[in-house]
Every structure is written in structure tokens, then in C-alpha cells.
Amino acid sequence: MSVLDLARPELRALQPYSSARMEATGGKIWLNANELPWAQASELALNRYPEPQPAELLDGLAQLYGVARDQVFVGRGSDEAIDLLTRGFCAAGASNIIISPPTFGMYAVAARIQGAAVREVPLRAERGYALDVDALLAAVSRQTRLVHLCTPNNPTGNCLPPEQLERLAEALRGRAVLVVDEAYAEFSDAASATRLLPRYDHVVVLRTLSKAHGLAGARIGVALAAPEIIELLRRIMPPYPLPCASIAAALAALQPEALRLTGERLLLIRLQRELLRAALAAHPCVLEVLPSEANFLAARFVDAAGIYSRLCAAGIIVRSLQKYPGLHDALRVSVGTPEENALLLATLNHVQRAA
Numbered sequence: 301m302s303v304l305d306l307a308r309p310e311l312r313a314l315q316p317y318s319s320a321r322m323e324a325t326g327g328k329i330w331l332n333a334n335e336l337p338w339a340q341a342s343e344l345a346l347n348r349y350p351e352p353q354p355a356e357l358l359d360g361l362a363q364l365y366g367v368a369r370d371q372v373f374v375g376r377g378s379d380e381a382i383d384l385l386t387r388g389f390c391a392a393g394a395s396n397i398i399i400s401p402p403t404f405g406m407y408a409v410a411a412r413i414q415g416a417a418v419r420e421v422p423l424r425a426e427r428g429y430a431l432d433v434d435a436l437l438a439a440v441s442r443q444t445r446l447v448h449l450c451t452p453n454n455p456t457g458n459c460l461p462p463e464q465l466e467r468l469a470e471a472l473r474g475r476a477v478l479v480v481d482e483a484y485a486e487f488s489d490a491a492s493a494t495r496l497l498p499r500y501d502h503v504v505v506l507r508t509l510s511k512a513h514g515l516a517g518a519r520i521g522v523a524l525a526a527p528e529i530i531e532l533l534r535r536i537m538p539p540y541p542l543p544c545a546s547i548a549a550a551l552a553a554l555q556p557e558a559l560r561l562t563g564e565r566l567l568l569i570r571l572q573r574e575l576l577r578a579a580l581a582a583h584p585c586v587l588e589v590l591p592s593e594a595n596f597l598a599a600r601f602v603d604a605a606g607i608y609s610r611l612c613a614a615g616i617i618v619r620s621l622q623k624y625p626g627l628h629d630a631l632r633v634s635v636g637t638p639e640e641n642a643l644l645l646a647t648l649n650h651v652q653r654a655a
């Protein structure tokens with residue numbers, strides 16, 4: 301059996317759009333894409349359509365994540381990979397996906413846009429937001445197409461133990477695609493789920509340059525998977541997903557000097573996370589700080605709504621987790637610069653004294 305037996309059959313038969321850049325490469329005189337032959341006066345020559353999947357970028361990302369080029373899809377953020385996976389595998393009105401809330405919201409949104417049902421198997425709050433693997437497997441039906449995991453999880457910050465991941469990969473073979481979102485992997489010591497790719501053609505790992513690499517504005521996200529899945533995503537992606545400026549920014553971020561700087565910044569963020577965690581945990585207005593292996597901390601407050609608006613009034617914007625079941629009294633704080641984190645703590649002290 302091929303993992304593509306889980307994909308929408310009509311997409312396997314689809315004749316994909318064939319763009320000018322896909323049909324021909326090389327040459328010197330480009331008269332095939334109805335572009336204007338002159339560029340605007342800017343540093344980048346933006347008069348030409350970009351390569352749909354730039355070879356140099358695919359090679360750089362393959363090297364960064366330790367996979368082969370034909371295991372890499374690059375799109376507009378991992379959000380686009382989530383959307384394409386949903387559209388590629390889920391039939392409207394028939395399929396379902398499984399998520400374990402509280403988790404990243406886009407998995408459910410993409411499914412609802414596609415008309416796929418969302419089955420929820422909540423994380424076990426009383427066990428440190430651990431995944432309930434037995435309950436998750438019991439929720440899998442013949443109509444299940446995608447199982448979404450997020451590690452480190454947004455918004456709780458905890459990682460999935462590798463043996464749970466392995467057990468799920470094993471149990472889901474031939475039944476569903478296991479999507480492992482590692483948007484925050486660089487902030488943790490956990491081994492990447494890419495180690496599962498050689499053995500499981502139904503595992504997809506999502507990575508992004510938005511968080512650790514500081515390129516949220518460029519919208520560069522990646523799906524790493526078996527070549528059959530990558531090929532399916534390319535068949536249904538928009539003709540030219542990546543703007544030239546974003547491709548240039550991503551290539552620059554993959555240069556050795558940029559990667560060295562990224563490494564230094566990761567160390568600083570991790571150090572700041574521990575300092576901030578300790579300071580918040582000791583603060584009288586904080587009930588609990590959840591352990592985090594990401595670049596954010598979720599904390600429960602005595603009066604989360606009050607703190608949120610006081611911080612807002614001081615110009616400090618954090619994320620309310622009010623809408624997440626079980627986290628109604630929690631706020632999520634991204635780890636900022638040392639100065640920003642100090643200012644956050646000083647403002648909390650001020651709020652405390654005023655109360």
C-alpha cells in the first residue's frame with residue numbers, strides 16, 4: 301500500500317497547472333511567461349516569476365534538516381503546508397482529522413475550511429499536558445486522514461516523548477498521515493521526528509524559518525516527508541507560492557554566518573526563558589508557570605484578565621489563552637530581549653504593588 305491511497309483519489313488523477321517556469325528552465329532570452337522585459341528600479345529584479353520550488357533553497361533546507369531534496373516542500377509558512385495537507389488528504393463532508401487541544405489553532409481551521417470533521421482528544425492537563433495515546437488511537441476511524449501533533453506544543457510548551465511518537469507512527473501506518481509540527485524544535489533538546497522519515501512514509505514533519513530563524517515576515521515554511529507526499533503537495537500548490545524577496549531572505553538566513561548568529565540567539569533566548577520562568581514562578585500574581593521547551597512561557601495568573609489589560613496599558617502585549625479549555629486563567633508570553641523581559645517583570649511588580 302502507498303501512503304497516497306489515503307489522499308483524495310481525484311487529486312491523484314488531476315492534471316496539475318503547469319507554469320511557464322516549470323515547463324522550461326535555462327536559456328538566456330525569456331519570452332515564455334508574458335513578463336515585462338525590464339525590472340523596476342530596485343535591488344531585486346522582480347519582473348520575472350520566481351522558481352516555484354527554488355532548487356538552491358530546497359538544497360539548503362535539505363541540508364539544514366538532514367533530509368534529501370525530494371523530501372522537502374517549501375511554501376508560504378508551515379501554515380500553507382498545513383492547508384495543502386488538509387486539502388490533499390481530506391474529502392469535504394467525509395474525512396476527519398484528529399487534534400489534541402490545547403494546541404495550535406490552524407489544524408482545526410484548515411480542516412473546517414475544507415469541510416473535514418475535527419475530532420478532539422484533549423491533552424491530559426493533570427499529567428503535564430501529556431498526549432493520551434490510547435484515547436487518540438481509539439478516536440481514529442476509517443475516515444481519519446490526518447493526526448496532528450505539535451512538539452514543543454503551542455501554547456503549553458511541552459514536548460512529546462519520542463517513544464510515544466514512535467508508537468503512534470507504528471500504529472497509524474496505512475490508517476492516517478501523522479503530521480508532527482516542530483515549529484519550535486530549535487528551542488528544545490528533543491530529537492527531530494525527521495529520524496522517523498526513513499521508516500515511515502506516512503509521517504510529515506513541519507518546520508519553519510518563522511521562529512528560530514527570525515523570518516516570520518518572509519513566510520517560509522517547510523514540510524518534510526516521503527517523496528510521494530511532497531509530490532502531491534507540489535501538484536496542488538499555487539503556481540508561484542514564494543515571492544522572490546522571501547526566497548532571497550531565506551537563502552541569506554541559510555548562509556554559515558547567519559546560522560552562527562541564529563545559534564547564538566537561540567542560546568540567549570533559552571537562557572532568558574529560564575530567567576523569566578524563575579522570576580514569574582516566584583511572582584505573587586502567578587499561580588503556575590508551565591515548563592516550556594519553546595520560546596514562550598504559559599503561566600496561570602491570579603487575575604489573568606486584569607494583568608492582561610494592565611500590561612496592555614503599559615504597552616506590553618501578551619497572548620491571552622482564555623479561549624483554550626483549562627487555560628482560562630493563563631497568559632502566553634514570548635521570550636523577548638533581556639531588556640523587554642526586564643520591563644515585563646518590572647511592570648508586573650508595579651501592578652502588584654498598585655493592587
Ligand SMILES: *Cc1c(COP(=O)(O)O)cnc(C)c1O
Nearest residue numbers: 377378379404454483508510521
Ligand atoms: C507559529 C507556528 C506555526 C506557523 O508557522 P509559519 O511557518 O509562520 O506559518 C506553525 N505551527 C505552530 C505550532 C506555530 O506556533
